[in-house]
Amino acid sequence: MTIKNFYNEMTDEAGRVRPHYASYATWLSEMPEERLSQKRAEADALFHRYGITFAVYGENAGTERLIPFDIIPRIIPADEWQMLAAGLRQRVKALNMFIRDIYHDQDILKAGTIPSEQVLNNAQYRKVMQGVDVARDIYAHIAGVDVVRAGAGEYYVLEDNLRVPSGVSYLLENRKMMMRLFPRLFSRYKVAPVDRYPDMLLNMLRSVAPTGVTDPTVVVMTPGAYNSAYFEHAFLAQQMGVELVEGQDMFVKDEQVFMRTTQGPQRVDVIYRRVDDDFIDPLAFRPDSELGVRGILGAYQAGRVTVTNAIGSGVADDKSIYPYVPDMIRFYLGEEPILHNVPTYMCRKKDDLAYVLEHMAELVVKEVHGAGGYGMLVGPASTKAEIDDFREIVKKFPERYIAQPTLALSACPTFVEAGIAPRHIDLRPFVLSGEEIQMIPGGLTRVALREGSLVVNSSQGGGTKDTWVLEA
Amino acid sequence: MLSRTADHLYWMARYMERAENIARMLDVNLRMSMMPQSQVQEDQAWGATLRIMGLETAFHERHSEVTPDNVLEFMIFDETNPSCIRNCLRAARENAHAVRGTLTSELWETTNGTWLKMRDFTREEFADIGAGEFFEWVKYRSHLSRGVTIGTMLQDEALRFIRIGTFLERADNTARILDVKYQILLPAGEAEGGAADYYQWSALLRSVSAFEVYRKVYRDLITPSRVAELMLLRVDMPRSLARCLKEVYTNLQRVSNAQSAETERQAGELEAQLRFGRIDDIVRGGLHSYILRLLDRVQGLSNRIADDFLVPVS
Numbered sequence: 001m002t003i004k005n006f007y008n009e010m011t012d013e014a015g016r017v018r019p020h021y022a023s024y025a026t027w028l029s030e031m032p033e034e035r036l037s038q039k040r041a042e043a044d045a046l047f048h049r050y051g052i053t054f055a056v057y058g059e060n061a062g063t064e065r066l067i068p069f070d071i072i073p074r075i076i077p078a079d080e081w082q083m084l085a086a087g088l089r090q091r092v093k094a095l096n097m098f099i100r101d102i103y104h105d106q107d108i109l110k111a112g113t114i115p116s117e118q119v120l121n122n123a124q125y126r127k128v129m130q131g132v133d134v135a136r137d138i139y140a141h142i143a144g145v146d147v148v149r150a151g152a153g154e155y156y157v158l159e160d161n162l163r164v165p166s167g168v169s170y171l172l173e174n175r176k177m178m179m180r181l182f183p184r185l186f187s188r189y190k191v192a193p194v195d196r197y198p199d200m201l202l203n204m205l206r207s208v209a210p211t212g213v214t215d216p217t218v219v220v221m222t223p224g225a226y227n228s229a230y231f232e233h234a235f236l237a238q239q240m241g242v243e244l245v246e247g248q249d250m251f252v253k254d255e256q257v258f259m260r261t262t263q264g265p266q267r268v269d270v271i272y273r274r275v276d277d278d279f280i281d282p283l284a285f286r287p288d289s290e291l292g293v294r295g296i297l298g299a300y301q302a303g304r305v306t307v308t309n310a311i312g313s314g315v316a317d318d319k320s321i322y323p324y325v326p327d328m329i330r331f332y333l334g335e336e337p338i339l340h341n342v343p344t345y346m347c348r349k350k351d352d353l354a355y356v357l358e359h360m361a362e363l364v365v366k367e368v369h370g371a372g373g374y375g376m377l378v379g380p381a382s383t384k385a386e387i388d389d390f391r392e393i394v395k396k397f398p399e400r401y402i403a404q405p406t407l408a409l410s411a412c413p414t415f416v417e418a419g420i421a422p423r424h425i426d427l428r429p430f431v432l433s434g435e436e437i438q439m440i441p442g443g444l445t446r447v448a449l450r451e452g453s454l455v456v457n458s459s460q461g462g463g464t465k466d467t468w469v470l471e472a
Numbered sequence: 473m474l475s476r477t478a479d480h481l482y483w484m485a486r487y488m489e490r491a492e493n494i495a496r497m498l499d500v501n502l503r504m505s506m507m508p509q510s511q512v513q514e515d516q517a518w519g520a521t522l523r524i525m526g527l528e529t530a531f532h533e534r535h536s537e538v539t540p541d542n543v544l545e546f547m548i549f550d551e552t553n554p555s556c557i558r559n560c561l562r563a564a565r566e567n568a569h570a571v572r573g574t575l576t577s578e579l580w581e582t583t584n585g586t587w588l589k590m591r592d593f594t595r596e597e598f599a600d601i602g603a604g605e606f607f608e609w610v611k612y613r614s615h616l617s618r619g620v621t622i623g624t625m626l627q628d629e630a631l632r633f634i635r636i637g638t639f640l641e642r643a644d645n646t647a648r649i650l651d652v653k654y655q656i657l658l659p660a661g662e663a664e665g666g667a668a669d670y671y672q673w674s675a676l677l678r679s680v681s682a683f684e685v686y687r688k689v690y691r692d693l694i695t696p697s698r699v700a701e702l703m704l705l706r707v708d709m710p711r712s713l714a715r716c717l718k719e720v721y722t723n724l725q726r727v728s729n730a731q732s733a734e735t736e737r738q739a740g741e742l743e744a745q746l747r748f749g750r751i752d753d754i755v756r757g758g759l760h761s762y763i764l765r766l767l768d769r770v771q772g773l774s775n776r777i778a779d780d781f782l783v784p785v786s
Binding site for chain 2: 049050224225234235237238243244245246248249259260261262263264
């Protein structure tokens with residue numbers, strides 16, 4: 001499948017270089033291709049040496065791979081970023097208000113804006129969180145909102161990741177790598193720095209400590225060294241200067257969480273957990289979990305520890321709730337959404353289902369609870385047989401699927417085997433909510449390295465790029 | 473610091489030190505086999521190496537005969553042998569990986585780099601460069617890790633547990649190297665020092681980098697009891713038991729916690745015993761039984777440290 005009419009980040013329809021890329025394009029045209037190859041090889045070697053890898057599930061389980069890094073940056077002009085930032089702020093604010101609401105008075109359900117059963121019967125809705133007050137009423141402290149650019153260049157939100165969004169470490173390492181490989185490029189451009197993210201994160205985490213704790217102890221909780229995102233967990237803990245703990249390092253006594261240290265038990269106040277709800281407390285959720293801490297939910301409900309992101313946040317990033325986010329913004333903030341949602345067909349609705357079954361070849365069909373690009377069909381990129389098979393599954397379990405038009409994702413020049421060629425990209429900014437809503441400029445740009453591919457997930461062969469937000 | 477973190481640091485250091493010491497042990501056999509000695513002596517030496525590591529049974533499950541090639545294969549590459557050099561370097565790296573955030577990037581990169589090289593090291597390459605060169609490489613990587621540790625790590629608890637791991641492992645290994653060679657070179661009742669033995673004792677000294685040290689300290693002929701004194705009691709000799717226990721004791725005092733008083737006392741007692749010990753008394757009472765008791769106490773100390781600070785040995 002080749003998408004013809006996509007927005008090219010670097011050039012306009014007439015093939016002219018856009019103003020914010022002009023200086024880079026000149027630099028690039030003076031750069032011999034062998035130099036670029038050499039720089040790319042250098043980047044690969046450095047990433048390997050630093051051990052900036054992710055673990056692969058399934059095939060070749062247990063091995064570690066590099067996420068391919070592309071040396072051509074994605075550049076975002078200042079005014080575009082301002083608009084994006086305002087939109088993200090608005091969206092995350094509404095999402096947090098929504099999560100608080102559905103675990104308390106459920107105004108939005110009473111008003112009929114969202115069908116109650118859609119929320120209350122959702123597997124991610126945690127009844128145990130009903131009536132629990134959390135610090136500053138924040139649930140989704142760290143949100144990774146996937147944004148794409150389509151059509152003539154307008155931005156769309158593809159999904160809101162509110163559970164344990166990952167990727168920020170690559171964002172930070174990519175910038176370091178670019179500065180190391182091409183130091184002089186950074187004197188041509190005023191690129192907004194990103195390196196204060198760890199400080200920002202630590203401040204945010206400290207700001208949501210339980211009431212009465214003046215000097216909170218913050219930890220990062222990881223499922224362990226074999227988790228695919230372990231590098232990031234270790235990286236963030238190190239950058240913030242806090243302990244990286246596993247479930248086995250902690251225990252709960254009298255509704256207080258402690259970690260085992262060489263100096264005896266030490267109280268833990270804020271847990272930035274990178275473990276899913278299901279595994280966090282074998283007493284409350286999956287009893288077979290060896291990654292969690294027995295009794296942590298009790299401590300949390302008692303307000304003795306803060307867990308970020310809050311238990312039960314996942315309901316708000318579910319693909320079945322996604323279509324309602326614009327309504328949430330109107331409902332809680334009385335504002336019009338700044339960022340577009342992608343039009344979404346919900347197969348649980350009869351009319352939508354009929355349309356989806358009819359037009360499957362043009363649509364992207366996604367499993368409601370899926371993540372990581374495993375349970376989806378990209379209609380235009382699939383064979384007739386694949387589409388027919390998928391149609392049968394959707395017919396059988398319509399409530400599990402949504403569908404969206406195939407967006408012509410924008411493309412950015414990328415250095416691939418064949419030379420420099422456009423490849424489709426997305427953007428994941430990281431939005432932190434604590435005392436205030438903050439973010440570092442830009443986000444992680446992921447790129448589908450295969451020609452024509454729209455799947456940017458690293459598990460599916462995607463790569464990443466450094467993202468430059470220009471200072472005004 | 474998290475107990476589990478301290479545990480990983482401690483074992484990272486132990487495994488790296490163990491890899492080095494296995495290389496040293498095998499190297500001394502290699503050197504001795506190049507010297508005039510009877511076939512019986514040589515076979516004994518290779519067999520003894522397996523015995524002091526407690527690996528005789530495991531070895532015989534894989535090989536019927538104790539030959540130099542079989543022992544080298546088993547002690548360097550054999551993945552079924554948890555103590556082979558390859559597995560030690562892997563374990564050092566795995567432990568480092570689990571706490572990479574606690575390490576300086578230089579230390580992590582060194583440990584990771586050592587493993588990556590070992591992982592890709594083929595038997596053909598080994599045959600090509602020869603065992604001696606390979607042992608030099610292992611020693612060099614271990615020196616490098618230690619240098620990077622001391623040169624880059626903050627002088628905090630993390631460094632203390634790394635050092636405790638290094639010196640406990642070294643204490644254990646030096647005692648074992650001495651014990652096995654002493655038994656082979658000087659069977660009970662035989663008088664000290666024929667001239668031919670000179671080569672054997674010098675090889676033993678070289679295996680703990682102590683040949684020049686010996687010359688400097690004693691300025692005299694090499695005699696078995698002086699070798700034992702150097703390896704056990706000389707506190708200025710970096711691989712001796714006295715030095716190892718001094719380091720363990722000092723580092724332990726810096727990390728002391730509410731329950732560790734007895735562990736510190738035992739470490740101090742052992743350290744004092746080595747510091748004030750006399751080699752004549754030890755030899756008179758029997759060196760072998762002395763070393764066995766010493767190994768027991770070092771093991772006991774390791775267990776106590778695990779219980780007090782790390783992840784208890786269950």
